[in-house]
Amino acid sequence: MPRPKTDQKTLLTAAIAVPLIVIFTSQLLDMSMGxxxxxxxxxxxxxxxxxxxxxxxxxxxxxxxxxxxxPLAHEENSEFLGIxxxxxxxxxxxxxxxxxxxxxxxxxxxxxxxxxxxxLTAGWFMSGFYAExxxxxxxxxxxxxxxxxxxPGIHLNFVLVAILAIIICAVAGMIIGLPTLRLRGDYIAIxxxxxxxxxxxxxxxxxxxxxxxxxxxxxxxxxxxxxxxxFSAGRQGITPIDKIDFPGIEPFxxxxxxxxxxTALVLVLIVLFVxxxxxxxxxxxxxxxxxxxxxxxxxxxxPLVKTKLLAYATGxxxxxxxxxxxxxxxxxxxADQFQFFFSIFILAMVILGGLGSxxxxxxxxxTLVYLNFKFIPDVNAKPREWFNLDLDMSELSxxxxxxxxxxxxxxxxxGLIPERRRKLELTEGVGVGATTGVGAAESDVYEARA
Amino acid sequence: MSAVDETRQAGSPPxxxxxxxxxxxxxxxxxxxxxxxxxxxFVIPRSRIVSIIGPNGAGKTTFFNMLTxxxxxxxxRIDFDGRDITGRRPDRIMALGVxxxxxxxxxxxxxxxxxxxxxxxxxxxxxxxxxxxxxxxRVRKEEERVTAKAREELTYVGxxxxxxxxxxxxxSYGDQRRLEIARAxxxxxxxxxxxxxxxxxxxxxxxxxxxxxxxxxxxRGVSILLIExxxxxxxxxxxxxxxLDHGTKIAEGSPQExxxxxxxxxxxxxxxxxxxxxxxxxxxxx
Numbered sequence: 001m002p003r004p005k006t007d008q009k010t011l012l013t014a015a016i017a018v019p020l021i022v023i024f025t026s027q028l029l030d031m032s033m034g035x036x037x038x039x040x041x042x043x044x045x046x047x048x049x050x051x052x053x054x055x056x057x058x059x060x061x062x063x064x065x066x067x068x069x070x071p072l073a074h075e076e077n078s079e080f081l082g083i084x085x086x087x088x089x090x091x092x093x094x095x096x097x098x099x100x101x102x103x104x105x106x107x108x109x110x111x112x113x114x115x116x117x118x119x120l121t122a123g124w125f126m127s128g129f130y131a132e133x134x135x136x137x138x139x140x141x142x143x144x145x146x147x148x149x150x151x152p153g154i155h156l157n158f159v160l161v162a163i164l165a166i167i168i169c170a171v172a173g174m175i176i177g178l179p180t181l182r183l184r185g186d187y188i189a190i191x192x193x194x195x196x197x198x199x200x201x202x203x204x205x206x207x208x209x210x211x212x213x214x215x216x217x218x219x220x221x222x223x224x225x226x227x228x229x230x231f232s233a234g235r236q237g238i239t240p241i242d243k244i245d246f247p248g249i250e251p252f253x254x255x256x257x258x259x260x261x262x263t264a265l266v267l268v269l270i271v272l273f274v275x276x277x278x279x280x281x282x283x284x285x286x287x288x289x290x291x292x293x294x295x296x297x298x299x300x301x302x303p304l305v306k307t308k309l310l311a312y313a314t315g316x317x318x319x320x321x322x323x324x325x326x327x328x329x330x331x332x333x334x335a336d337q338f339q340f341f342f343s344i345f346i347l348a349m350v351i352l353g354g355l356g357s358x359x360x361x362x363x364x365x366x367t368l369v370y371l372n373f374k375f376i377p378d379v380n381a382k383p384r385e386w387f388n389l390d391l392d393m394s395e396l397s398x399x400x401x402x403x404x405x406x407x408x409x410x411x412x413x414x415g416l417i418p419e420r421r422r423k424l425e426l427t428e429g430v431g432v433g434a435t436t437g438v439g440a441a442e443s444d445v446y447e448a449r450a
Numbered sequence: 451m452s453a454v455d456e457t458r459q460a461g462s463p464p465x466x467x468x469x470x471x472x473x474x475x476x477x478x479x480x481x482x483x484x485x486x487x488x489x490x491x492f493v494i495p496r497s498r499i500v501s502i503i504g505p506n507g508a509g510k511t512t513f514f515n516m517l518t519x520x521x522x523x524x525x526x527r528i529d530f531d532g533r534d535i536t537g538r539r540p541d542r543i544m545a546l547g548v549x550x551x552x553x554x555x556x557x558x559x560x561x562x563x564x565x566x567x568x569x570x571x572x573x574x575x576x577x578x579x580x581x582x583x584x585x586x587x588r589v590r591k592e593e594e595r596v597t598a599k600a601r602e603e604l605t606y607v608g609x610x611x612x613x614x615x616x617x618x619x620x621x622s623y624g625d626q627r628r629l630e631i632a633r634a635x636x637x638x639x640x641x642x643x644x645x646x647x648x649x650x651x652x653x654x655x656x657x658x659x660x661x662x663x664x665x666x667x668x669x670r671g672v673s674i675l676l677i678e679x680x681x682x683x684x685x686x687x688x689x690x691x692x693x694l695d696h697g698t699k700i701a702e703g704s705p706q707e708x709x710x711x712x713x714x715x716x717x718x719x720x721x722x723x724x725x726x727x728x729x730x731x732x733x734x735x736x
Contacts, residue, residue: 274583281582281589282568282575289558289569296556299518301544301573301637310579421560421617 014047029370030080032073038066067265071258081257083374088264089326091365094349095271095358096318101347102356102419103284104311105291106180107189110196111346113176114169114316116203116338118323121165123238123333124225126324128153132226144245154225158244158263158328165320172199173316174309181305184294193340200338206232237334241327260329267325271318275358278314287311288421341398345372348401352408354415363416371404372397470529471496471641471673472517472548477526479512479697486512488697489526494641494673499663501676501684503708504694505717510677511553513694514645517675518550519543531640545573549639551630553646553677557618563629564614567600570633603632607662624655635666641673642666648680656680660687685709693717 018040026036042063049055074080093115100108123129131152134140141149143157156164176195180188202209209231211221222229232238244263245251252259278284286307289297298304327333345368353364376397408415472494479487487509494500502510515521517528519540528536535543549570558566575596577589604614607628613621618629627647634642644663648656660683666672678684684691685705693701693708695717701708708714 277583277585278579281585281593282572282577283579283582285561285565285569286572288561288565289572292558292560293556295520296552296558297569298540299520299544299550299552300570300633301541302569303539303541314579 010047010050014044017047018044024370029083029374030078031070035066035070035073042066064269068262071261076256076258078257079374081261083370085257085260085264085329086373087366087369088261088268089322089329090346090349090369091362092264092267092271092322092325093319093346094353094361094365095268095275096315096322097346098275098315098350098356098358098361099278099287099318100311100315101350102361103279103291104287104308106177106308106311107185108192108312108315109189109340109343109347110176110192110194110199111315111319112196112338112340112342113199114173114319115323115326115342116199117169117172118165118320119327119333119337120203120232120238120323121168121320122161122241122324122327123232125154125156125161125164126158126242126328127155127238127240127333129233129238130154130225130229132228133224134226143247144242145247145251148242148245148251155242158242158246158324162321162324165324166317169316169320169323170313173312173314176316177309177312181308193343196340196343200335200340203232203338204235204335206230207234207236232335233333235335237332237336239332239334241331241333243331244325244328254331264325267321271321272358274314274318279358283307283310344401348405351405352416354418356421357415357417357419360415360417360419367416368401371400376400469496470494472528472530472675474517474528475526477513477516477523477528479509479516479521480524486697487516487523487694490694490697490699491526492692492699492702494675495690497667497671497673498689499667499674499676499687500690500692501678501688502692502694503678503681503684507696508694508717509697510694511645512697514550514643514675514677517543517643518548541573544637544639547638547640548643549634549637549641550643551627551634551645551647553649555623555626555630557626557629557633559619560617562615563604563609563618563621563632564597564600566618566629567603567633567636568596570636571596571599574637600632600636603636604629607632607635608658623650627651627659631662635672639672641675643675643677645677646679647676648678648683653682656683659683663687 021043022036022040025031025039026033031039042059046056046059049059070084071081093111096114097108097111100106100111128139128151131139133152133154139150139152139155141155142160144155148155176192180191183191207230211225211229211231212218212227214221243252243254244260249259252263286297286302289300289302290304290307294304297307349364349368350361351364352360352367353362354360412418470493473492475491477487477490478485490509490513502513504510512521516523519535519538519542522537526536527534530543530546530548533546535546535548558569561569575592577592581589601611601614605611609621609625609628609632613625618626621629631642631644631647648659651659663674663676664687667674676684676688688705691702691705691708692699693711693714695713700713700717701711703711
């Protein structure tokens with residue numbers, strides 16, 4: 001029987017964190033009390049037996065079983081499940097951005113671009129948008145059942161579309177990454193911010209972009225997507241989007257959120273797996289080296305261009321994947337979703353949880369999704385009921401994020417669950433002096449050789 | 451230029467220029483209007499310890515940065531091991547076998563000592579994105595090999611086992627210097643560039659480092675190029691010395707020859723005879 005870890009700090013953390021988690025999930029998120037308590041116990045065990053590998057693996061398996069069972073403990077279209085599905089979907093996004101910002105240290109303020117491209121991919125290949133596509137406008141379909149299979153438009157299976165979105169976004173991520181290769185720090189943020197806006201504008205004005213005007217490829221594209229096909233539906237948006245549909249089982253329904261939850265859970269598990277595997281690999285080490293000291297990394301044989309582009313591509317791919325899922329879940333691809341605020345929303349999850357920390361990013365995603373989709377709407381509704389006021393608190397959501405982030409920076413700058421490296425850097429003031437200070441002093445003589 | 455010629459005639463030319471591990475010809479670097487390094491040609495013979503010395507601001511580190519690819523020479527050509535490496539990317543040059551350390555230690559602060567050395571082997575590894583995600587048997591083997599090699603190198607430079615897994619910033623200054631050398635060595639370089647490795651070390655530590663350099667040369671056949679301010683170290687360990695001042699090569703030869711060279715003494719101590727005439731001029735240079 002392994003002895004639990006009993007140092008004061010662990011006990012204190014457990015004593016504060018576990019009841020908080022139980023209260024947060026059961027009271028605020030409306031999770032069933034039983035499931036919340038089980039979660040609390042599992043996290044308590046995780047904290048106490050952090051050193052024991054066998055027990056940790058056991059707890060991870062138990063957590064997985066807990067997560068799979070979770071939707072069955074709630075009604076199939078309960079508010080809780082709606083929030084839970086969103087938490088998972090946004091976790092995929094946040095874990096993707098975590099690779100770019102957390103691992104490789106490239107501050108990306110235009111992550112919305114990949115949500116937009118992913119959602120747009122769903123719009124192209126999972127809806128009736130290209131109504132003229134296929135022979136005689138009969139539509140193209142692959143691995144989907146009726147009614148989608150017999151409708152006009154292009155209707156591909158969710159998995160196929162997700163793979164397409166991953167490819168499209170990975171390529172787009174590299175293209176967006178290219179102009180930032182010679183830049184550092186804040187300048188990267190500005191360029192990526194601009195690209196995020198550019199993609200949003202293109203989607204809004206995409207109804208004017210006709211494939212027939214594309215040089216050389218115009219003919220073949222027109223053949224594929226039908227005559228008069230354009231890039232997007234502009235402000236009108238593309239709706240409806242096919243529900244996720246796997247051969248053998250009936251298509252998902254908007255009112256039964258359980259299959260959506262399980263699908264999102266699988267996506268999260270895929271991204272988690274990739275995050276963990278990459279963290280302790282040749283590529284992961286190269287990313288961290290790059291973040292710490294670019295000059296030293298290059299001198300030690302890390303190719304800057306390739307390593308940075310791989311970070312952009314990997315992060316973007318997950319954004320695209322989540323974009324397809326969200327488009328199908330929300331049943332629309334609307335240009336108004338692709339705002340700068342979305343990039344900040346995801347970035348805030350990563351920073352709130354702890355840059356580079358996988359567990360932290362999950363907690364950050366859960367917290368902010370709760371704030372955005374439950375807390376603020378609730379707060380918005382309640383005072384109006386009480387005081388009969390005509391006050392729109394949703395306008396205040398940015399202020400609430402701002403306040404939260406400022407408080408975080410003061411109280412816990414390393415994030416809720418910091419990565420061990422960051423923790424060290426911020427609490428002991430190391431790394432800053434050893435690397436950035438020197439780097440700044442030398443940057444005037446260093447030629448950024450991408 | 452005449453001083454250079456004098457030294458050449460008087461002393462031994464760099465032996466076996468054909469058997470050079472690295473040679474430069476007419477390397478020049480201009481930053482805006484400032485000529486940092488001008489027309490430097492020199493040769494590092496295989497398995498030799500060679501030094502570059504010169505007063506502060508003489509262009510030594512700039513020259514180093516050109517050899518390792520951080521700077522692109524404005525003019526001139528650099529050959530390494532029979533290949534033209536002028537203006538190649540730093541990681542490519544590293545992969546060919548040139549490893550370096552930095553004047554002010556540049557470790558990956560929040561990585562452990564072992565991880566630092568593993569990054570040093572990046573160019574010797576093959577694992578790609580998908581291989582790493584799937585962790586194929588080949589990738590797994592490679593990771594094991596690289597980890598073992600990293601620990602081996604750490605022990606070789608004299609870091610005890612109990613600091614192998616500590617974050618590099620928590621190591622003592624001397625250990626950080628050693629770690630930087632281990633990181634450079636882990637790629638099995640043919641040429642090792644050390645930029646002021648004994649800075650901040652006490653005489654015993656400096657002595658240990660010079661012994662280590664010799665050991666490295668004898669056991670592994672590594673050629674070493676050293677930038678150093680500590681004249682005792684330079685004179686003791688170098689087989690050949692090149693002196694830079696204001697970006698140009700003013701002398702080269704054996705330690706004995708360089709020690710007696712008039713221009714070297716002038717560069718370090720100032721010109722005795724002309725001091726009265728050109729005092730202001732000298733002050734500006736210094």
